[in-house]
Amino acid sequence: MNARVAAAELLMTVMDRGRALEDALAVVHSFNALEGRDRAFARALATAGLRRLGGVNAVLSRFLDRPLPETAPHARALLHIGATQLLVLGTPPHAAVGETVEAANSLRETRGFAKLMNAVLRKVAANGPQLLQQLPPGADLPPWLYTRWRATYGDAAPHIAQALLQEPPLDISVKSDAEEWAEKLGGVLTPTGSIRLTSPPPIESLPGFDDGAWWVQDAAAALPARLLGDVAGKRVLDLCAAPGGKTLQLAAAGAHVTAVDKSEQRLSRLHENLARTKLSATVIAADALDFRAEPFDAILLDAPCTSTGTLRRHPDVAWLRRPTDIRTLAELQNKLIAAAAPLLKPDAPLVYAVCSLEPEEGPGVVAEALRNGWRRQPLTDEIPSEFITADGDMRTHPAHWPNIGGLDGFYAARLVRA
Structure with missing residues (x-):
């Protein structure tokens, strides 16, 4: 009771x-x-x-x-x-x-x-x-949101809505030896190399947790960092870094990472995971719009967004967001890309990513960047072809991988200064 x-x-x-x-x-x-x-x-x-x-x-x-x-x-x-x-x-x-x-x-x-x-x-x-x-597809979503998805994704929209009704599996990124850890954890390897567990016990009780061999990270969230290519030995800036899964990825790949986020509370989790995994990064509490430093070899900007791609794990987001939030956040995302420009070395890549399904926060923001001194560096074989759009960007959504439990919705694009 x-x-x-x-x-x-x-x-x-x-x-x-x-x-x-x-x-x-x-x-x-x-x-x-x-x-x-x-x-x-x-x-x-x-x-x-x-x-x-x-x-x-x-x-x-x-x-x-x-x-x-x-x-x-x-x-x-x-x-x-x-x-x-x-x-x-x-x-x-x-x-x-x-x-x-x-x-x-x-x-x-x-x-x-x-x-x-x-x-x-x-x-x-x-x-x-x-x-x-007997209820129609999308009945569990706010009508304004599902109407948008029908306009953007067409016949895929009902499948996205259906995928959101299932409890998501647990995805894990490992520092090394993914196949070996998949066997130890009783999971399976996804097509992109994450380990997927269904009905896992408490995370802290799993093998390798105390040793820092891995961290929890949705398989889609693990993709944007890979779009920077080989980062070993490079200075990489992770903007809007908390809670830090991408920082851990970059550090594990050998990058010298500077992780910036304005929320000290959210950064505390990153500090904990860095200590547990025995990885190192420079962590700075600062507003990404105001952050200044010597130019970096690469930047990963996982920007604040409506997070509509994460409804499998956070169903409350659908009901807390309003249509006006999309424009407000797209304006912030445009400002963040502009603020990142002087932080990049010439011809160095910036990967812009959002866990949103809304086109204004993805292709819309990139279109604005292309009008303001950036050019797109299309993706080729860095990720599965089903996730690459006609423009050469990345788009995942919950209806992908239906046979193994779905995927969060992410958009990412790789940009360089024109």
Whole structure:
């Protein structure tokens, strides 16, 4: 019961207070009071509720005469959590209904809605699964976002939306001996050399964690750093570096890395991983727009973005973003590329990357760069051909690799000063 209350409060913190789920995990007292399996269950339940938010709400609307009032956020969240158990997690109806109603009766804010929850959830248990299956592709996403994807990706958009409904596997980058570590970890090698694990135990318990042999990094996120080519012995600038997976990649490849990010809190994780992996980099807390240094041999700019390519792992992002965020962030990305120009040696490459599926943050930003003194250096065989666009840039999306668990959405382009 307490886990269900905690999950509801996590959901409420995201949807009604606009906090990211990762932030909510740190501030919701009912969640932090849990331990072990209850804590894991609450997090999984909240994540599932966000991943299927649109669909669960659509089913609930069929059994409510009118939506629960905005003044009752606890009740709306707890009802959603109860329905998520029935529709997504497959919890037996007697447990999902009974324990949700019991949780409602235990809270002053929801006690008056307990009878209504009982009635609605019983109807959801009886008829909801069929209704959920009948919903069209994209029903679990904000309509504005899925409409954009239909315009950009056409027939691939339903497959992208479907891929987002699955719990993603865990991807790992290793310092060396990927095949050997895949066997030790019980994983498989992806086509690009990352190690992929399904249903892994806690990360800290895996072989090689304490020894710093590897770090967690989505297979798509591991690709942009490779577009710089052989960086051994070169001075490489990693702009907007935190949480640091690409810094570790570059350092492991023999580069002399300077990692810059304006968030000292996020950089603390990079410091921890550098210490654990016994890799070295110069880490600087600074705004990339203001950073100055002697020119570098290469720059990797993984720019702040809407992060719509990461919805497999962060389903809350879909509901926290607004259409206006895209233009605002594209303007920042343009400024970051301009600020990077004096930090590059002549003819040195800059790889611009974003974990966004929005064209304004990818090709749109590169088009602006091409109008302002940059030229594209097209990709050839550095990555699988299915990820190379007609313009010679990189584009991955969640519907890639459907047989092995999908992929985050990333865009990257390699630029040099004209």
